[in-house]
């Protein structure tokens with residue numbers, strides 16, 4: 131047993147997640163500046179509100195609230211009719227006001243869950259806040275670009291329900307896909323429009339109390355890096371615990387080059403932020419009917435699409451393949467209405483088995499190839515007779531079974547026939563011939 135394996139025998143991993151998703155609304159969260167900020171000249175999409183100038187009045191973006199409700203609903207959250215924006219105070223150069231507007235007391239949604247197979251992972255809350263500016267480091271200077279300041283940002287917080295890094299990855303993949311299906315964010319990990327933060331702690335196996343600390347690893351931009359950071363932290367923390375040393379509550383960063391995490395700063399406790407309701411923004415209220423109406427417009431979710439494909443009889447792995455390849459699945463769905471007679475179960479498997487390089491071919495061409503692969507050859511009568519006679523001669527027991535009234539003996543003989551032919555053929559004429567010959571034997 132390796133050292134790390136021995137740690138896994140003795141200790142249990144506990145992980146919760148915080149995921150930030152930037153919404154792709156036209157304008158920012160509390161002003162009319164364009165929200166799009168990638169590749170835009172620094173500090174051009176700014177105004178007194180998102181620069182935090184005194185006297186500027188923020189007005190919440192209704193679209194951002196609606197989209198956050200869609201995310202919360204997709205994660206099975208209860209949506210609050212009363213929502214409120216609060217100030218979270220801290221100092222940092224990318225935060226001009228000295229506080230970030232977020233939702234602390236009354237978030238958009240709470241108490242949700244996501245199911246993966248038969249495991250259930252609880253969602254604590256889904257809330258809306260504003261993004262901060264961005265620091266750009268040039269030589270010994272640091273510059274601030276406020277284009278991102280005030281961009282709507284959704285935070286999804288799970289309960290510490292994860293025990294296995296593989297589940298974390300599955301969850302994140304499904305969450306990423308869900309956000310894409312909803313069409314509310316680019317969810318581009320590399321550009322930072324989706325940011326991942328695992329909270330990791332470790333306890334002795336068999337213990338039921340939650341550890342008194344957690345280590346937060348900030349702003350990771352790939353699912354695999356999250357898994358690596360979690361595995362690294364587990365080994366680091368479990369080793370400390372085994373040595374009888376306490377694990378410090380802190381924020382750490384992940385270095386992809388080494389696969390290690392490094393301390394950043396001691397984590398503040400929530401009260402340090404001095405959350406208080408933003409006096410400039412009145413609470414936002416929705417009636418149940420308004421909420422139901424907003425949610426009724428949401429598009430099909432990955433899990434729903436999967437269930438629909440399964441009802442069509444599509445194999446499980448092929449169904450997930452399509453669900454995860456949205457463009458392919460969209461084309462697949464169009465074909466469902468256009469050519470309802472097609473063998474869709476076969477097509478789904480064919481697409482799932484198509485090498486990745488080929489998948490970028492125009493969809494019509496892929497379908498043509500599938501159809502070509504499905505072409506059935508009709509054998510001429512002579513060939514059928516020759517092979518069928520051979521089969522009959524070499525399988526006297528099956529022949530006798532058939533003559534004794536066992537109808538499905540014919541399936542066995544057909545199978546023997548196919549083994550000799552080894553290509554897709556039209557089996558109708560073969561069955562007709564076999565029956566004629568065998569029935570003839572009975573009469574004779």
Ligand SMILES: [Zn+2]
Nearest residue numbers: 161163177180
């Ligand atoms: Zn602005």
